[in-house]
Amino acid sequence: MLSEPSQSTNLRRHAQALRIELSARDSGESALAVHGDLSLRQGALLWSQLREQHPAPGSTLHIDLSDVHSADGSTIALLTAFRAELHEAGVKCEFVGVTPELQEIVRLYGGGSKPSRHRRRRPQGLLDQVGHATLAILLEGQLVIAFFGQMLLGALNAVRAPRTMNWKELTPTMERAGADAVPIVGLINFLVGMVIGLQSAGQLKRFGADIFMADLVGISVVREIGPLMTAIVVCGRTGAAFAAELGSMKTNEEIDALRTMGFGPMRFLVMPRALALMLVCPLLTLLADVAGCVGGLLVGTTRLDLTSIGYFNETQRAVHMHDISAGLIKSVAFGLVIALISSQQGLAASGGAEGVGRRTTSAVVTTLFSLIVIDAIFTVFFEASGFL
Amino acid sequence: MNTVLIKVEDLTMGWDTVVLQRHANFVVERGDVFVILGGSGCGKSTMLRHLTGLEAPLDGTISVKGADPKVPLLGPPAFGVMFQSGALLGSLTVGENVGLPLSEWTNLPKDAVRAIVEAKLRLVGLKDVEDKLPSELSGGMKKRAAIARAMALESDLLFLDEPSAGLDPITAAELDDLIIALNRDLGLTLVVVTHDLESIARIGTRCIMLDRATTSIIAEGDPRVLRDTSPDVRVHGFFHRLARDVA
Numbered sequence: 001m002l003s004e005p006s007q008s009t010n011l012r013r014h015a016q017a018l019r020i021e022l023s024a025r026d027s028g029e030s031a032l033a034v035h036g037d038l039s040l041r042q043g044a045l046l047w048s049q050l051r052e053q054h055p056a057p058g059s060t061l062h063i064d065l066s067d068v069h070s071a072d073g074s075t076i077a078l079l080t081a082f083r084a085e086l087h088e089a090g091v092k093c094e095f096v097g098v099t100p101e102l103q104e105i106v107r108l109y110g111g112g113s114k115p116s117r118h119r120r121r122r123p124q125g126l127l128d129q130v131g132h133a134t135l136a137i138l139l140e141g142q143l144v145i146a147f148f149g150q151m152l153l154g155a156l157n158a159v160r161a162p163r164t165m166n167w168k169e170l171t172p173t174m175e176r177a178g179a180d181a182v183p184i185v186g187l188i189n190f191l192v193g194m195v196i197g198l199q200s201a202g203q204l205k206r207f208g209a210d211i212f213m214a215d216l217v218g219i220s221v222v223r224e225i226g227p228l229m230t231a232i233v234v235c236g237r238t239g240a241a242f243a244a245e246l247g248s249m250k251t252n253e254e255i256d257a258l259r260t261m262g263f264g265p266m267r268f269l270v271m272p273r274a275l276a277l278m279l280v281c282p283l284l285t286l287l288a289d290v291a292g293c294v295g296g297l298l299v300g301t302t303r304l305d306l307t308s309i310g311y312f313n314e315t316q317r318a319v320h321m322h323d324i325s326a327g328l329i330k331s332v333a334f335g336l337v338i339a340l341i342s343s344q345q346g347l348a349a350s351g352g353a354e355g356v357g358r359r360t361t362s363a364v365v366t367t368l369f370s371l372i373v374i375d376a377i378f379t380v381f382f383e384a385s386g387f388l
Numbered sequence: 389m390n391t392v393l394i395k396v397e398d399l400t401m402g403w404d405t406v407v408l409q410r411h412a413n414f415v416v417e418r419g420d421v422f423v424i425l426g427g428s429g430c431g432k433s434t435m436l437r438h439l440t441g442l443e444a445p446l447d448g449t450i451s452v453k454g455a456d457p458k459v460p461l462l463g464p465p466a467f468g469v470m471f472q473s474g475a476l477l478g479s480l481t482v483g484e485n486v487g488l489p490l491s492e493w494t495n496l497p498k499d500a501v502r503a504i505v506e507a508k509l510r511l512v513g514l515k516d517v518e519d520k521l522p523s524e525l526s527g528g529m530k531k532r533a534a535i536a537r538a539m540a541l542e543s544d545l546l547f548l549d550e551p552s553a554g555l556d557p558i559t560a561a562e563l564d565d566l567i568i569a570l571n572r573d574l575g576l577t578l579v580v581v582t583h584d585l586e587s588i589a590r591i592g593t594r595c596i597m598l599d600r601a602t603t604s605i606i607a608e609g610d611p612r613v614l615r616d617t618s619p620d621v622r623v624h625g626f627f628h629r630l631a632r633d634v635a
Contacts, residue, residue, distance in 0.1 A: 040494060040542045108511060351478060351523045
């Protein structure tokens with residue numbers, strides 16, 4: 001800061017150099033003589049001294065600059081703003097005695113008008129807010145429907161002419177979304193399996209049903225927790241990255257460039273991402289299932305005196321192929337939903353870095369909400385259809 | 389004798405194994421409109437990033453107003469910079485953008501900052517945009533606002549990166565007029581990176597031309613003189629829009 005200790009000496013020195021004297025003349029005229037050289041360092045002092053002057057409306061004030069031999073733009077801007085304020089208050093105010101050195105800068109900055117007040121944005125009324133929110137939701141709905149329509153068309157075209165898809169993007173995306181996520185998915189699901197085991201251990205021991213921990217952990221992990229936790233991790237890692245990446249491309253006009261070159265973002269960017277996540281999520285879910293069961297096994301063998309073989313056999317007896325299939329079917333849907341929502345949000349970004357950030361947040365929140373809803377729908381459907 | 393504001397000695401710049409310029413030497417004097425020119429990829433913008441301390445040289449020294457621009461200052465910056473895209477902060481209004489250095493480095497009250505901001509914006513030809521967001525401005529307006537922000541602290545040295553890039557000819561000419569006025573009427577020294585030939589001839593008082601092939605400065609002097617009299621085929625080709633093969 002200019003006013004910090006190292007600078008304050010200068011400020012005081014300049015403060016002594018700057019002097020403003022008001023002298024009254026007859027018939028309602030007065031003169032405000034400014035002495036010293038003016039620079040931005042003295043801006044605050046100059047402004048406060050100017051603000052202390054309150055000439056009566058109808059009077060005349062001459063701002064005498066004859067003793068000012070150098071000034072910068074900001075201090076002249078303050079003087080002109082002060083002059084404009086006085087004009088507005090009905091005081092006739094002029095600069096007099098402008099030295100030749102200052103004439104050009106006064107001319108450049110001399111058109112000063114009174115500093116305008118901040119136009120405060122009026123708080124919106126309840127009806128306005130409801131109206132705006134409704135319109136925003138409808139507009140977003142329209143964008144989403146248009147997006148999925150384009151996606152469908154793109155998918156049909158890709159099926160008709162597979163060579164037109166951007167296959168080059170598929171493998172690197174699978175690597176980033178899948179292989180790179182293996183440690184975090186494995187660790188999280190291992191810990192979740194442990195937690196479920198620990199939470200149930202005490203209760204099961206009380207009833208002598210220790211061995212059923214394998215059933216509890218196995219079924220809950222394979223049917224629900226594994227696919228869901230995997231999807232949440234993929235959403236946080238890959239979904240957010242998709243949204244930010246596509247959002248930046250949109251704001252940098254790269255998406256427009258793609259369009260002008262004849263390949264739209266659906267075929268070129270969205271479909272490879274969607275396909276990659278649809279392939280990767282089930283694979284990660286299988287890993288999650290194994291990691292979760294191992295977490296339960298660790299608790300079972302250390303807290304309930306179960307043997308590894310016994311735990312493994314009980315898991316094998318309790319968890320059926322259709323349980324695993326249910327989880328994998330969900331995970332394919334989760335992968336598709338993560339890719340589509342993130343891409344849609346990214347492509348809807350506008351307004352620079354802030355817009356990209358907003359859309360990335362929105363992508364993660366919307367995807368998480370959608371994952372829970374879709375998980376519930378699948379579970380109800382599987383139960384009702386007798387699949388599970 | 390004019391004061392030297394920028395002194396570049398034996399500068400080698402680039403990244404890792406890529407060297408864009410070797411052993412560059414030049415000075416910028418007070419009152420210059422100093423143009424750094426050259427074809428695409430020769431390192432014009434990188435040179436500007438070195439002069440403003442955003443990049444460190446591979447070798448050599450740079451002195452801006454007697455100090456190494458890479459060494460962080462405790463006080464306000466010694467110069468203002470306008471980036472190619474304007475680089476206004478998208479979450480702030482135009483007025484807040486221009487007033488940001490004043491709020492940071494002075495103890496001016498809000499109404500005084502606002503008065504200065506309005507004057508600066510008026511000076512660069514912008515009116516009634518203080519409360520707008522940068523996303524609501526055109527490319528030319530963003531650049532003008534960025535110049536106003538660069539001037540906020542009354543620095544006498546401004547760096548402008550491609551001021552006319554992406555602008556229509558009339559807006560570009562208006563921006564040139566502004567640069568000339570800042571130099572002539574306010575005495576500012578400007579270092580401008582551009583490859584806009586009309587602009588170079590109008591605004592430049594001195595220039596250096598960078599060459600990618602030789603990674604060196606191949607010409608230095610008054611751009612109009614270089615344009616009309618340079619015997620160097622590369623300089624002649626650049627100023628007369630001749631392809632390198634033809635030149």
